[in-house]
Amino acid sequence: MSAITGVPRSSEWGVVRDGVGREFRVLKIENLHLTEASMKLFKLEGDVLARMERVRNMSVNDNDVVILAFPKSGTHWIWEILNMLISGKAEYVSRVPERDWLDVVGDNIEQVPSPRTIVSHYSIQHLPSSVFKKRVKIVHISRNPKSVAVSMYYYLKASGHYGNHFPQTFSEFLPLFLDEENPISLQNQHKEIKRLAQFLEIEASDSLVDEIISKCEISKLRTVRGDESTGGQPVLYRKGAVSEWKNWFSVADNEVFDKVYEAQMAGRSLTFTY
Numbered sequence: 001m002s003a004i005t006g007v008p009r010s011s012e013w014g015v016v017r018d019g020v021g022r023e024f025r026v027l028k029i030e031n032l033h034l035t036e037a038s039m040k041l042f043k044l045e046g047d048v049l050a051r052m053e054r055v056r057n058m059s060v061n062d063n064d065v066v067i068l069a070f071p072k073s074g075t076h077w078i079w080e081i082l083n084m085l086i087s088g089k090a091e092y093v094s095r096v097p098e099r100d101w102l103d104v105v106g107d108n109i110e111q112v113p114s115p116r117t118i119v120s121h122y123s124i125q126h127l128p129s130s131v132f133k134k135r136v137k138i139v140h141i142s143r144n145p146k147s148v149a150v151s152m153y154y155y156l157k158a159s160g161h162y163g164n165h166f167p168q169t170f171s172e173f174l175p176l177f178l179d180e181e182n183p184i185s186l187q188n189q190h191k192e193i194k195r196l197a198q199f200l201e202i203e204a205s206d207s208l209v210d211e212i213i214s215k216c217e218i219s220k221l222r223t224v225r226g227d228e229s230t231g232g233q234p235v236l237y238r239k240g241a242v243s244e245w246k247n248w249f250s251v252a253d254n255e256v257f258d259k260v261y262e263a264q265m266a267g268r269s270l271t272f273t274y
Helices: 035-039 048-057 074-089 101-109 145-159 169-178 186-199 206-215 218-222 252-264
Strands: 013-017 022-027 032-035 065-069 117-120 136-141
Touching: 013 117, 013 169, 022 218, 048 101, 065 074, 074 117, 074 136, 074 186, 074 206, 101 117, 136 186, 145 169, 145 252, 169 252
Parallel strands: 065 117, 065 136
Antiparallel strands: 013 022, 022 032
16 A cells, blocks of 8 residues: 555554454554545545644534544434434435535534534544533444444445455454454334434424434435445445344454453443443
């Protein structure tokens, strides 16, 4: 792979390996780790630190909503739901989701009119500092990490960002996902969307929530957003199924994952239903 140009001096390159020893370069900036493929995807050329500093100093408004999530946790799905709640109409917005992505557009998001639904996969300390000085609401998404791992594998495989230099099986990919250097039912949906509306201080009727659930079915979003890779497989809206990870983790994979997870999450109260 070709090196990224303009890498800031206060950063360094690291290496992560998959299950068969393939090496992938990772740029470490502060506590943010970026693969070469993700830097190309988000067009992070030039001085990345300067860009992140501009993001920290950008202005946000009281009526902005920030979605904060680890990649492949259902971010696009929640973005669609939030926009419908905010507009009060179960209609798809015309702009592409990435226009609201802080990771993609940086401080250029200031050009997006309010109220904005700002999305980021950054750690919370990399958000604009004004987020914590205004009445901005933050919606944090947590998804069971085993499902995230499977979803991440399919996303990276289908996106083609790594070309032929990508693990051929999930078991080969899992060590990359676990390396610290590397970067529901219908009734529950209705209840959770109502709870989200209450948090946003938005009146949402039962009929509106039912419409939103219908419009935000994964199969419909896949069609509306034209989500296909060059091979004809969905990239972002694949299945959205609960507990599908059980179809992909071997017993050995599961044991390795649990060992790493328990070590990394020791002392934390966050729990998941697997």
